[in-house]
């Protein structure tokens with residue numbers, strides 16, 4: 001080999017060496033970059049783990065809070081259900097007072113007439129001015145007035161009796177045998193006076209003799225909620241409404257159909273009417289529990305089912321079906 005060959009070989013080796021050195025330098029840089037990236041990743045990962053742990057504890061706290069809120073909510077709901085029952089009972093008492101006022105007031109007036117006539121009679125006897133015709137007149141008045149007093153007091157007695165039963169049924173949850181039509185009539189009489197501006201007529205049709213063994217308190221509350229809703233939601237003030245209730249029994253099944261000819265329920269909210277606290281009348285004091293309670297009473301207490309049909313501008317029909 002010539003010297004020149006060696007020189008050129010050395011040069012080429014030197015060149016290769018330089019290239020390799022550069023490559024080495026570059027991979028050194030890449031390695032340190034990778035190491036730095038690794039370190040970054042590790043820090044990032046640690047941070048992510050840290051954040052995750054924090055989120056987890058926040059989530060745990062939140063779910064504890066949520067559980068507590070849920071417990072409070074169901075306690076509140078129970079209290080509201082009780083309050084609603086008490087409000088219904090309060091309304092019932094107001095109804096009793098209003099209904100009984102008339103026969104008792106009339107009886108007082110009649111009794112004072114009888115007292116005046118009797119006093120007049122005794123003066124006539126004392127002064128010796130009693131004539132047969134005056135005595136006859138007195139006897140006629142006394143007979144008529146005492147008959148009227150008796151019938152008015154009988155009416156008051158009947159009202160007290162039926163109200164007593166409705167009130168007891170509403171506060172207790174006893175199962176007993178009762179005549180459905182008569183009972184619903186008593187419920188209607190007892191709640192209508194609460195609605196002073198009410199112009200609705202409520203009629204009930206179906207078998208007078210139908211007697212069932214069931215929960216009258218639950219039935220009373222269901223009917224009360226339906227009537228409340230029609231008066232509150234279905235009719236504008238001063239609008240005359242027609243509400244009809246139809247009862248029917250088919251072997252062990254009782255069907256009660258309640259119908260109003262009011263505004264109907266907007267299809268947009270129709271699917272939510274049984275939801276607890278759903279109301280379109282919060283400004284008028286609605287709590288949104290009425291139909292929720294009604295649904296529970298029919299499906300749980302009465303072991304039945306409830307169905308609603310409604311058409312805007314035409315009215316609403318609730319059909320309850322339960323076993324006896």
Ligand SMILES: Nc1ncnc2c1ncn2[C@@H]1O[C@H](COP(=O)(O)OP(=O)(O)OP(=O)(O)O)[C@@H](O)[C@H]1O
Nearest residue numbers: 229230233234264273279280286287288289290291
């Ligand atoms: N007969 C009806 N006609 C028109 N809308 C009705 C009728 N019954 C119920 N609704 C609608 O269904 C909603 C829910 O009724 P629900 O009885 O549960 O609550 P509420 O009457 O608003 O309040 P609450 O009964 O607790 O006082 C009402 O707010 C109303 O919009």
Ligand SMILES: [Mg+2]
Nearest residue numbers: 228229290291
């Ligand atoms: Mg209601």
